[in-house]
Amino acid sequence: MKNFPNVKVVDHPLAQEILTTLRDKNTGQIAFRKGLVKLGRLIALEIARTMDYQEVEVETPTGMKAKGIKLTDAEHVMIVNVLRAAVPFVEGMLKIFPAARQSIISAKRIEEGIAAPNYNFRIERNYSKISKIYPNDTLIVADPMLASGCTLLAVLDEVIRDNHPKRAVIATVICAPLGIQRIRDKYPNIEIFTVAVDDGLNDHGYILPGLGDAGDRAFG
Numbered sequence: 001m002k003n004f005p006n007v008k009v010v011d012h013p014l015a016q017e018i019l020t021t022l023r024d025k026n027t028g029q030i031a032f033r034k035g036l037v038k039l040g041r042l043i044a045l046e047i048a049r050t051m052d053y054q055e056v057e058v059e060t061p062t063g064m065k066a067k068g069i070k071l072t073d074a075e076h077v078m079i080v081n082v083l084r085a086a087v088p089f090v091e092g093m094l095k096i097f098p099a100a101r102q103s104i105i106s107a108k109r110i111e112e113g114i115a116a117p118n119y120n121f122r123i124e125r126n127y128s129k130i131s132k133i134y135p136n137d138t139l140i141v142a143d144p145m146l147a148s149g150c151t152l153l154a155v156l157d158e159v160i161r162d163n164h165p166k167r168a169v170i171a172t173v174i175c176a177p178l179g180i181q182r183i184r185d186k187y188p189n190i191e192i193f194t195v196a197v198d199d200g201l202n203d204h205g206y207i208l209p210g211l212g213d214a215g216d217r218a219f220g
Helices: 013-023 029-049 086-096 150-160 177-186 214-219
Strands: 007-009 054-059 065-070 077-083 101-109 123-129 138-142 167-171 191-194
Touching: 013 029, 029 086, 029 138, 029 167, 029 191, 029 214, 077 086, 077 150, 086 138, 101 150, 123 150, 138 150, 150 167, 150 177
Parallel strands: 007 191, 077 101, 077 138, 138 167, 167 191
Antiparallel strands: 054 065, 101 123
16 A cells, blocks of 8 residues: 555554445445444544643542643544535544534535546535634544545645635545545645555546445435
């Protein structure tokens, strides 16, 4: 697998086991959706591992003092939910970041049979509700699949256009090298957290070996 700067692959055995279940064509709708929830939680844990914190001191029930930490960045998280496949994925992330604010964007590529020239798909955006993003925010754009990169680039263009968060992160389950490269070319400082970087895309722009259409499999 090619190494990409700013790409963190969550290689935890549990995450890889869940991904294996999602890849299996025999996995049903309920199990698939639950798997996305679990992976959302695990990826959020990996993001939390990289957040800034401050040292604190607390008093225990025994009357003793104990040193610990406060994850300060976790108090300033904005999650952009890319409808519809990201809904269960974000559900898992909120288990780790319960104070996170949310924004919603409905964005999908226009299916035109064989992949558009060079996989440059037209993107349809039907609805967006973007909450205010602050300079101390960790912005997390959540979408289970990063294939050609066209959809996420359209989302990033809208979200980041007039905003300057402390960090910008893409959370996804599976990536294709083309999508990663396109994100890096336009937004080189964005970090990507994923469970797998797959081989590439087929003639229709779907990730190979992939796991099929995440939205269809999660919602039926």
